[in-house]
Each structure stands twice: as structure tokens, then as C-alpha cells.
Amino acid sequence: MPFIEFERVSFTYPESPRPALNAVSLTIDKGEYVAVVGANGSGKSSLLRLLNGLRLPGSGELRIAGLATSDEVGRMAARAAVGLVFQSPSDQIVSSSVEEDVAFGPENLGLPRQEIAARVERALTAVGLWGERRRASHFLSEGQQQRLAVAGVLALDVHCVAFDEATAMLDPEARLKVLDLMDGLVAAGTAVVHVTHDMSEASRASRVVVLDRGAVVFDGSPDALFSASRDDGSAPAIHALGLPDCVALAVALGLDPRCGESAAAIAARIVARRGTGTATGAAVQPVAAPGTASIDPVFELKGASHSYLRGTVNETESLRAVDLRVGRAEVVAFVGRTGSGKSTALQLLDGLVAPSSGAVLAFGSDLGSPRADLRSVRMRAPLAIQRPESALFERYSGDDVAFGPRNIGLAGKDLVERVRSSMEETGLGYAEFRDRRTRSLSGGEKRRLALAGVLAMGGDALLLDEPTSGLDPATKRSILALVVGRSMQGTTVVMATHSMEEAAKADQVAVFADGGIVAIGDPRTIFYDRFDPSWGLRRPFACEVAIEFEARGISLRQRPLGLDGLVAALAETP
Amino acid sequence: MKGIEFFRNVSIGQYWPGSSYVHRLTPATKYLWLVALMVAGIAATSYTAALLPLAVALAIGATAKIRPGFLLRGIKPLIPLLALTALLQALFSWPGDSSAVLVALGPFAFTAREARLVLMTFARTLSLMTVVGLFTSVTSEGETVHGIEDVLAPFAKLGLHPQRLALAVGIALRFVPIIAGELESIAKAQASRGADFGSGRGGPIAKARAYLPLFVPVTVRALERAELLAEAMEARGYTEEGRTRLVSYPRQRGEGFVRLAAVAACAASFAASYAIHHFALL
Numbered sequence: 001m002p003f004i005e006f007e008r009v010s011f012t013y014p015e016s017p018r019p020a021l022n023a024v025s026l027t028i029d030k031g032e033y034v035a036v037v038g039a040n041g042s043g044k045s046s047l048l049r050l051l052n053g054l055r056l057p058g059s060g061e062l063r064i065a066g067l068a069t070s071d072e073v074g075r076m077a078a079r080a081a082v083g084l085v086f087q088s089p090s091d092q093i094v095s096s097s098v099e100e101d102v103a104f105g106p107e108n109l110g111l112p113r114q115e116i117a118a119r120v121e122r123a124l125t126a127v128g129l130w131g132e133r134r135r136a137s138h139f140l141s142e143g144q145q146q147r148l149a150v151a152g153v154l155a156l157d158v159h160c161v162a163f164d165e166a167t168a169m170l171d172p173e174a175r176l177k178v179l180d181l182m183d184g185l186v187a188a189g190t191a192v193v194h195v196t197h198d199m200s201e202a203s204r205a206s207r208v209v210v211l212d213r214g215a216v217v218f219d220g221s222p223d224a225l226f227s228a229s230r231d232d233g234s235a236p237a238i239h240a241l242g243l244p245d246c247v248a249l250a251v252a253l254g255l256d257p258r259c260g261e262s263a264a265a266i267a268a269r270i271v272a273r274r275g276t277g278t279a280t281g282a283a284v285q286p287v288a289a290p291g292t293a294s295i296d297p298v299f300e301l302k303g304a305s306h307s308y309l310r311g312t313v314n315e316t317e318s319l320r321a322v323d324l325r326v327g328r329a330e331v332v333a334f335v336g337r338t339g340s341g342k343s344t345a346l347q348l349l350d351g352l353v354a355p356s357s358g359a360v361l362a363f364g365s366d367l368g369s370p371r372a373d374l375r376s377v378r379m380r381a382p383l384a385i386q387r388p389e390s391a392l393f394e395r396y397s398g399d400d401v402a403f404g405p406r407n408i409g410l411a412g413k414d415l416v417e418r419v420r421s422s423m424e425e426t427g428l429g430y431a432e433f434r435d436r437r438t439r440s441l442s443g444g445e446k447r448r449l450a451l452a453g454v455l456a457m458g459g460d461a462l463l464l465d466e467p468t469s470g471l472d473p474a475t476k477r478s479i480l481a482l483v484v485g486r487s488m489q490g491t492t493v494v495m496a497t498h499s500m501e502e503a504a505k506a507d508q509v510a511v512f513a514d515g516g517i518v519a520i521g522d523p524r525t526i527f528y529d530r531f532d533p534s535w536g537l538r539r540p541f542a543c544e545v546a547i548e549f550e551a552r553g554i555s556l557r558q559r560p561l562g563l564d565g566l567v568a569a570l571a572e573t574p
Numbered sequence: 575m576k577g578i579e580f581f582r583n584v585s586i587g588q589y590w591p592g593s594s595y596v597h598r599l600t601p602a603t604k605y606l607w608l609v610a611l612m613v614a615g616i617a618a619t620s621y622t623a624a625l626l627p628l629a630v631a632l633a634i635g636a637t638a639k640i641r642p643g644f645l646l647r648g649i650k651p652l653i654p655l656l657a658l659t660a661l662l663q664a665l666f667s668w669p670g671d672s673s674a675v676l677v678a679l680g681p682f683a684f685t686a687r688e689a690r691l692v693l694m695t696f697a698r699t700l701s702l703m704t705v706v707g708l709f710t711s712v713t714s715e716g717e718t719v720h721g722i723e724d725v726l727a728p729f730a731k732l733g734l735h736p737q738r739l740a741l742a743v744g745i746a747l748r749f750v751p752i753i754a755g756e757l758e759s760i761a762k763a764q765a766s767r768g769a770d771f772g773s774g775r776g777g778p779i780a781k782a783r784a785y786l787p788l789f790v791p792v793t794v795r796a797l798e799r800a801e802l803l804a805e806a807m808e809a810r811g812y813t814e815e816g817r818t819r820l821v822s823y824p825r826q827r828g829e830g831f832v833r834l835a836a837v838a839a840c841a842a843s844f845a846a847s848y849a850i851h852h853f854a855l856l
Contacts, residue, residue: 052809079811091799092806096715096748103820105810116820136715138751152810347577352762354577375770383766389798390759393791407768439794453767463766 001066002027003159003191004051004082009060010214011046015440020046022214023060028193030159033186035202035222036195037241038211039472040444044195047211048162051193053078065159080109083153087165087443087470088387089145090138098140098148099124099133105156116155123151127181142338143174150181160191165443167201168470171338171498173536179204197472199226200244203259212237222259240474245501245541245563252567263541267548270570297361298461298492299326299349299381304358306344318344320515321358326494326508331487333503333523334496336512337536342496343386345512346463349494350374350381363460379408381461381492386469388443388450397441397449398423398434404457422456423449427478444471451479455486462486464495468502480505500527504540504561511535524559542566578761578771590711596638597712600823601721603833607634608709610836614843615701620850623843624697630839631701631708640711648703656696663688719744720821738814745803749796756795760788 006026012019020043028034036044049055050062053075064081067074083105086092095101099120106116124130127147132140140148146166153161163182167175179201182192194205202208203222210218210225217235218225226247229238243251246266250257255269301324307317319341326332326349334342347353348360351367351374360367362377382404385391394400398419405418420430426448433441433449441449451467467483468476480502487493495506503509509526511519519530527543539547542560546569549556556573560566591597611627618624632642664684673686713721723740730736765771770784826832 049805054805054809076811079809084806084809086802086806088802090752091802093748094745094803094807094810096719096744100716100820104807104812107817107819108811108813110813110816110818112818113820113822116818120820138748156810347762350766352578352765375765375768378766379768383762385759385763385766387759390756390795391763393760393764393787403764403769404767439798450763457767 003030003032003065004028005063006050007061007063009050009057009062011050011055011058013046019058019214021050024214024216026209026216026219028160028191031186031189031191032207033182033192033205034194035205035208036193036211037197037199037202037208039237039240040470040475041442042211042237043214044211045164046214048084048164048193048195051078051160051162052082052084054084080156081158082160082162083156083158085146085149085153085161085163085166087168089142089149089169092149092152093137093145094152096136096138097133098129098135098137101137101148102151102155105152109156119155119157120151123154126154126184127151128177141174143170143177146170146174146178147181150178158190160193161185162193162195164195165197165470166194167196167198171336171536172500172538173337175498197470197476199242199473200246200260203244203247210238210241223257226257226259240472242473242477249541249545249563249566252563253570263544264548267545267552270545271549271552271554296328296364297325298328298330298363299494300324300359300361301345301348302359302361304345304348304355304360306341306348306353307356308344318515319348319355322515322517324510324517324520326492328492329487329490330508331484331493331506332495332508332510333506334494334510334512335498335500335503335535335537340512341515342512343465346383346465346494346496349463350378350383352378352383379404379457380459381463382454382457382459383463384451384454384465384467386465386496388446391450391453392438392446395437396434397428397436397438398430400438400449401453401456404453408457418456418458422452425455425482426452427475428452444475447471448475448479455482459491461492461494464493466496466498469498500538500540501562504543511537523561527561528559578758578765588711589714590638590640590644591714592638592640592712594638594712595826596634598826599712599829599832600724600825601713601717602724602823603829603836604709604713604717605721605725606833606836608705610840611705612702613840615698615705617844617847618698618701619847621693621697623847623850624694624701626701626843628697628701628704631704635708635711638712640708644711645704645707646700648707649700652699652703656699659695660692663692715744715747716821717823719747720819720823723819724823735814737817749800752799753792753796756799757788757792760791760795761785764788 004027006024008023008025009021010019010023011021036047038044046055050057053069056070062069064074064078067077069075069078093101094104102120102123103116106119121130124133127150129144129147129151132144137145137148150161167178170178182194186192194201196202205222207220208218208222208225209216212235217237218228226243228234229241229243230251244259246261247257247259249266253270301322303321303323304319305317305321306319307315322345334345336342344353348355349362355368363380365372365377367374367377392400394403401419401423402415405415410418423430423433428445428448438449447470454462464483468479471479483493483495484505497503504523504527506523508520509523510517511526513535518535519526521530527539531539540561542563542565545566546556546560556569558565558569558572560569611630615624615627632645635642635645664682667683668687671685671687675683675685676689677684719740722743723736726734726736726739761771764787
């Protein structure tokens, strides 16, 4: 008997015209590792909520360990058997202290105190947070909070843990920890269901299920999926997923693709095929840093510091004496761990927070001076804040985008035109989305709408705080193309990101650590010359492979940042 | 330049971690002392009696290594309110007030009786805020919540649900910073699209008006966050019946005496007030 069994399950949200899940049939066995992928709004989250009995099938039947979730007994059994970990870490914390939060589930089971204590210890040890058990849960970092959420379901002694994009908001280091945790669970015999947009993450699973508009369009091994998605005849939904970097590189070089292959392994295969004798490339040519920042910076931080909760016992310094110059039409990427000061630096740039010391200049005006017109600075350099859910405030999508242009003074036809063009630029059809309630949009749609609202300002600069987190691969690519396109037209872009592939496309990369900029330079300088593992970041995959070549005594003529560059460099290298 | 930051203005007491005897007392005992000292302060009819809880709170604070300044600071946000009561006392006179006029300005007079009332209000408020400050500085959020459960446990037989109530209080406390954070996020989102916040322009009324458009979205977001939390709780099998609890608070040595002392202190303050009133001892 399979552990989880969907039998032609359909499910429709009360206010939605179309089903979120449509006749899904699927089985998951004990101890399996299944990734669930698909575009934003394809029904992945609904699938997970059904698994745990939070939602009930509209038609069809879902059985967990042989019991249908449609009755009370089966529902409680499902809760005890399948644990859910959600995307946003802080929304899952119930109690004020770490150990009490983990105890919440066992307390609901009515277990005796000693048993709860034993389970809490086991769960916290498993996620590596036993040392933090007495701390206040909201003072943990986001990565720790996400591991706390995992501990919270482990304490229920579940047979399956389902992760709903649980790595989307985490920095590379924390993300890796959660992924390792998943491997550990699978090794211990717990089934893992992992909803993700990241194909490299998905390929860690032994099986991938692809959802498209509520239906299962693929169910098989990652290898089978990625060979299917290379086929032009495959379903568009599968094609749009893209490939993990190692597979994409292998395909581009005509090698046999292997899912989950490391940079070292693929570099070795490439070297083996070429033969070691021919590999004597020319010396690396250093690329001059672009000189744009030298003339008239758009933004400038001079020894700027910032403290939150100034004058209270919880005062924390989030930025410490930061210097930064951003030139016109430059794209600058902020990278670094969560809490390293990236968001604060972005907010300093348009005067949303005030420096506690030092100076901030934007468009030549000193934001610290009492005469500074902060409102017009903010309108010239609008900021898209991190959580799109907290950035939308109007009832209807069209009105929300119109908020900014109205403040600039646009009205009538001009206003409609501005709203229409910005919505379509982010891939939200004006006619379709204009009258949709902002609260009814999916996570990805909310992010795009928030971005449209900022683009509609038509500013000289864009400040973007993790603009692509939580987006599906296709949307991610289109948003990034849009950002690059805007900078070509002369817009200055400063964005915080956890994706090193995105950062590699910027003109300058600023690395934040503990409230300061510890390195700044063009992406090659950062990822090749100055890269430091203590930053808690990783290199783009193409860099990792290129460095493996260097380690084998092969220098490429160009130091690549992306896969295309790597393929081209390999072709040039004799 | 003014930035947008709401967290700084959110403070309902701050826990000052420590391992003193006072810190280690069970939450129920701390609640008992909180109520005893507050009742004593409210019932006081003389300056000495009104300020006595303050002295006791500072003394207890000293043994727990809580600085007096930290405790006395609690009065600060209430000073405008106290000033207003003083003004009202000055503007309106008590019927049959025959006490000496201290200051007279046209038709308005400030009498000795009014002065006494103003000073008593101030003394009582100062006492109460210090007592509350002491309680919050030695009681963690978890203890505050579980304490409610423990104190009200005897009333469960009367149909009260102490556990449910404690959970509600705990979540309410957890939502204070969440709401402040949402308020800040939405204000920042609006400000970066041209709404006028924190730019330091305009008079107080214009500034207050700028905050009006925040209320609906913040309320909606608060409800959404509540729904997410409810979902997370439900996913972990939340039930009202038959829940158990991980944390327990073992009684400290001599805690029974500490509890008795609270009752005695309260009774003594009543007795003292009564004595002062009837025998005009002071």
C-alpha cells in the first residue's frame, strides 16, 4: 500500500473560477524524495495543503497511510503523519522561545512532559539548533527560523515532511543547510516532498512531479525530466522549467548530462575528453573595471551607518561606516547573508531610513540636509521592498500600479497608458489583471505586480530588494531581462539578490558582511580574485567550473561568469 | 532627515534577562506581587502610602540587578497625560473647595486641594508604572503567558479556558512587532511610490493624515498573517482539548513565604490607609 495516494483529486478554492488541482492521481511511497515543480500558480501549494488535511479534496479521494483525509479520523492521522514547512519562516512561529515552539505539536498530541522534552531535544539536535533552545524564536536568523520550522514538524514524529518553497527566501548558505537537512531526513527513512522553482534543487530528489494548471504533466526521474525538457516537442510547461546548470553545460558541450553533477566532476569530464596535452591556454587577461562610477555618482554613501531601535535596549547596528558610489546607468548587485545590511543600504539610498552617522547623497542632494526633498528623491529612485505581500495596498491590481503615477501627477489617458505598459512589461496582461483583487493573486503574480508599481514611476533609478525570489524560472529570466533592458536605456539599478548568477550580470557587485561592505568590484574581481568562503556565498556555476580548470593547469582566455561565456571560452581555448 | 521606523515606538515593557532569585520565582508569584503592589498603590490615601509600592519595587529590582532608572523610565510616555490632568484640575474647581488658593490667574485658581490631587495622581502613576516595569523586566514573554494559565487554572472548573486565554495573549504579544513591521513595510512601499511619509514636511495634522491610508492595508495584512499563523498551527495539529505543556516552573525555596508576604503587604497597606483615614495618624 502506498503511503500517500491521490486518486483523481480535484480541488477548487472557494472564490476561484478554475480548479487549483484537476484530477490529480499520484502515489508517494514511504521514504521517497519527491520534488514538485511548475510555474507560479500551477497548484503546487494546494497539493501540499491537501497532503496534511489542511484542505480537503473537492472530488476524488486522498488517502494517507490508507485513511481518507475526508473524514475526521483520517484528517487527524494526516496531520500526525505529514508535516508542512512553509515559505515564510516567521509566519510559522507559534511560541516565543525556540524549545516551546518545537513543543507546540507534541503538546497538541497531549503527550506527557518527559516525552515532549525528549522529542524536542531529538528534533532540535537533528536541525542543529539545540544550542539555541532557550533563545527567543524571533531573534533567530531566517535560515535558523526555517530549520526551527522543520524541527517543529519532526517533533510530531511524522513519516513525511513537505516543504513549500521553504528555501526561496534563504541566503545560499542557509539554503544549503536546509537542503542537507532534507537529505538527512531521506537517509533516515522519512519521505520528503519538496516544492521548488530551482531545478538544481529539484534534481537532488529521486523523482520529480511537474504540475501545469493543476494537472500532473510529468512524473519521473530528474534525468528523464531534463532530457524531456530539452526536446522541443515537449509540453511548454516542461520546457519552461529550464535545466540545472550542470545539465545545461553538459548539453551545450555535447556531453552526456548527469543530474546533480558537481563543478569538479564535469570539469574532469571535459578535460578527459579534450585530452590533457592540448590544454595550454594563454594567460588570463584581466578585464578593466568599468569606469562609470568615477563621474557624478547617482548615489553615494560616505561612512554611512544605521542603527535600528536607536535609544532602546534592543539597539542593533545594521550598517557600519559604509562607502559606496553608484554611477549613472550602472547595475549594482548587493550580495551577502541575510541580515548583513543589504536591505538597510537600499533604504538609505532613497531616504526611507536615516543614517545615524555619515552622509547619503542621491542625485547630488545630501539627504541629511533639512532642505532635502526626500519625496522627489524617492520618486526618482523608487524601491521595491522585499516582501511583495506587504508592498501592495490597493484593492485592485490596476489601482495599485496607478498609485505611484498618480502621485507624480499623471491622469487620464497618460495614466492608463503608463499603468498598462508597466503591467505588460512584467508579464501581467492589463485587460486580464487590471480588475483582479491584489489579495487573490498568486505569490509570483504579487511580486510582478509590486514590480510593475515601481516601474510605473518611470524613475531615473530602480532599487530592488530581491526582485526574483520566489519566482518560477521563466518569470525570473524575464524580470532579469527587464532590469538589464532598463539599465541599457539609462536607468541606474541597485538590487539585492541571493542569486549569484544574477549578481554576475551586474556591473558591480558589493559583498555585505556584518553590516559592512567587505568587497566591491566587477563580478570577475569578486568571483575570481577576491572570493572568500567566509562570505557565506557561492560562485556562479560557470566560475566554479572555470576554477576547476585553473586547478588542473588550464587557463581559459576569458574568465566566464555565465554558461554561455564558459562555452565560448572553451571553444577559444586551444 | 527623518526615516521611517515604527519599531522604536513599540514598547510594552522590556525583559531584562537574569538569574536572580526574583527572576527564578514562578510566574504565578510574580503576578501575585504585581497585583498586590498595584492594589496597594491605588488604595493609598497619603503620599507615603502611594509611594511605598515604588520603594518596594525599586528594592526588589535592586536584588534582581535592575537599575532604578530603567524602572522609573516607564512614567515618561504618561507625562503629557499627567500634565493634562493637572491642567484640568486648574481649569475646573471642586464644588465647596475652601482650601487655600496657591495661584490665581483671572477666573482660574489653583488651590491646595487641587495641588494635592495632582501630586497624588502623579505619585500613584509613578508607583504603578514602576511596579509594572519591574514585573515586565523580570518576567519573560513565555512566563507572562504561562503565568496567566497558572494563575487562572483554579477557575477552569467555572468554565474558563485558561490555556486558550494564555495562547490568545501569547499570540497577541507576538503580533505587536508583526503589526509594527507591516506598518513600516507598507509605509515604505507607499513612500517609495510618492506618498509623503517621514520626509519631515508639513504640520502635525498633515503628518497624521498621511498615515490614514495605512490603516486598511495594515489591517488586511494583519488578518492575512493571522490566517497564515492559524494555518501553521492547524498543520501541527492544534487542538483545544487535552493539550499538555512542556515548560513547568518549579517553586523556589521559600516561595510560599514570598507569596504570603505579597498578601500581607497588600493587607498592611489597606490597614495603614484605614488607620490614617480614621485616626489621622499622619
